[in-house]
Amino acid sequence: MSGRIAPRSRKETRAAVLESLLRSGGAFRPLIARDTQLTEASVSRILAELRSEEIVEELRRPAPYVGGPTALVTLSNDIPVAGIELSNNRLSFGIGGLGGTVDYVERLPVSPQLRQEEFEQLFSDSLATMRRWTGTRGIAIRQAAFSIPGYSRTHANPIFPWDMERLSGFLGDALEGVPLAITNSVIAQAAFHRYSNVAAYPAEGDHLFLFVGHGVAGVVVNETAPIDAFSPFELGHMVIERGGLACRCGHKGCLEAYTSLRAISTIVGVAESEVLQQGDRFIDLLDLGRDIRERLRERLFLLGLGVGNALNLHPVSSVVISGWPSLMSDADRAAISAGIDESLLGGFDAERLKLSFIAPSIGNDPQAALYYAAHCFVRAGGLEAKAEPQAVLGENA
Ligand SMILES: [Zn+2]
Structure with missing residues (x-):
């Protein structure tokens, strides 16, 4: 990526490597090095670290050219992220992997003038259902993202004129320590298109x-x-x-x-x-x-x-x-x-x-929020959200 500033800190270098993998869907080392402007030696060191944390995997592949690399690096499919979207007059919950797989979806109809207390009630109910699902499977969500139309970090939301401080407080409490990012729907859509099918963009x-x-x-x-x-x-x-x-x-x-x-x-x-x-x-x-x-x-x-x-x-x-x-x-x-x-x-x-x-992928909510969650996970270098037992979104968590 020309114009990109070479990353420096450990978190930044990890984030650069992970983002490159999220964008490419999997790559050989020389390409990762080129994309991140890191040396192949640095890339190898970071990949060793990420592999030991089971964030990336290496698959044996035929070399792309004679004497070329044979280990295709991909993001692990076992990093569960949660995407929650308020869109299309429904509240959608999803759980999937970093590569865009979707393992769990629940969608509830909501009114276009959804009030904040109604939202909180619906959210709590859906979260309880989701927790039963993760609990029985022993799944620990590493990152969650919530996308909402009209959201801005600096301005009041004209579409859902809610108390935003109350919203982040509520979501933080409800998700019990799982890292959460809130974003505008169109940003989540941009993440969906940046990561889901790069070649077609x-x-x-x-x-x-x-x-x-x-x-x-x-x-x-x-x-x-x-x-x-x-x-x-x-x-x-x-x-x-x-x-x-x-x-x-x-x-x-x-x-x-x-x-x-x-x-x-x-x-x-x-x-x-x-x-x-x-x-x-x-x-x-x-x-x-x-x-x-x-x-x-x-x-x-x-x-x-x-x-x-x-x-x-x-x-x-x-x-x-x-x-x-x-x-x-x-x-x-x-x-x-x-x-x-x-x-x-x-x-x-x-x-x-x-x-x-x-193509818009109409009706695929909360896929965009899931991609945004994946984005947040890699941007944090996979460091903020360690899988710890107490962070499990389990039934009794
Ligand atoms: Zn209007």
Whole structure:
């Protein structure tokens, strides 16, 4: 990764090696050394340490070239992390490994105006169920992550206007010593795409990542910075029509009220819960008539207006969109470029602005939070969360 500053402390060097493995899904030593800007000797020393702690594994593989390395290093599949997401009108709990495997999922429907005390009750109930599951298997969760729309470390949450101090206090108590990170949903989505299928990701370098799901939010991805350093921006709450459609934030005319999955599920006549079940095939399963397609194109146009406005404030030369627009045809998606053309200073020019689309994995919550938890585990160098018996999320823990 060019531009990345060579790591120094023990924690930083461990984190760099682990992040490289999380990103690549497994690599030979020379590649890890190149990626982390460490010497092969340092990499070997760190890997020996991580292997003794059972955080990484080495698998024998045919050498990639004559005389090349034969030990493929991967993250261990036995580091359980927990992901919890508040998204799609449901509270989802999941347990999985660092490599994206999901071993346990529970999803509970919640109201869009979920109150904090209701949340705490539901969370406690779901956590008790999860503990029974981990308890009978003797599993110790090493890192947990909770993603919530509208979350910011510095500002009040407009979507869930809860007392954030109370929230972190509650979660800390409930999770009893398991390291926990709270993040914005779009940051978790960015983690999902950074780590789940690197080869398919269409952008390199700094770009705007836009998630168009149940909510609409963006984040400027800086390729050389860790994901937890990103600041989300709530593009979905850009008012594009004065006195327009009601938004869940309490305002009227927000971009989200026109372009979210919820907004378009009413246009296509399929309940959002049904859409979540059908996942990324949901558009293909529909027989979109001309009128519906036209209405969807109008919504894509509005999305383009919002993107152009966002780029006026924060210019980047590449935008990656994940969400239902990614499932539409090129002809439909031309409406987004047309919208950008009307709002972006200087207009839309494919030479200067790369617009790419990536499959959203609709309905896969809490996979994004699980990837964020994996991210937090590796960022801490695998050091903060030692598996100790008392940290087991067991029934009587
Ligand atoms: Zn809004």
